[in-house]
Amino acid sequence: MLRTLSLPTILLALLAMAACNTSSSSTTPSPTAPTPTCTYTLGSTTLNMAGTSGTASIGLTTNSGCAWSVTSSGSFFTVTSPTSGTGPATVALTVAENLGDARTGAITIGGQTVTINQAAGDPVFGNWAGTIVKGSGCPATFPASAQWTGTIRRSASGLHEFVISIPSALVFNQTLTLSIVGSTLQMQVAIDTLYTFTATLSSDRRSFAGVFSGGTCSGTWSGTRQ
16 A cells, blocks of 8 residues: 655655765865975084185085075175075085185074184285385485385186285386295396395294395395285
8 A cells, every 4th residue: 555645754855865965975175285394404503614715515404395595694705506495405605715814704594504614824815015125236216115015816827926016116016926935935026127036934924024136236125914
């Protein structure tokens, strides 16, 4: 015997079926990737460099999604690569030759500081000034004494150079080859003839005294590091 369903019962059944279909067709949202925890660790926090020019590198350890950049405070070194990035890296830098006293600078990588210490270079390289005193046999046109200034430097080829200016002898910014062997230095400069200058450096290499001669003229000269 067939059972006749009432209208309210049919409506309730239809609503139940619709709710069931809606529940089965819903999708679960994909989980959001967690934000990486960014910590930065350096292979070294101090670099001790010699007085000569050179290169160095610093390793940075961090997670692959972590960004970082480099800032520096110091004029005697240059960060060559990279200056920013994401994830682990190696930061390279070059240090210039030190022509003076010991010096210190710093770079910051990912918020971590590296102190850069450079030892004093050879004091002989740098700016000098001194006096030339005329001796016997020199032209009367030469002053009894003359002031000079100059810069002793190492050229790219590794030779020593002396850029000298002697205003009273009309020698201005003349670049000369300078021989430095131990504490002895020697150079030749053309004035009215070719003169040879030799001198002995002091123990701290910040002053010297010596003699010069050319033709019949001779005398003395001296200098101090500025």
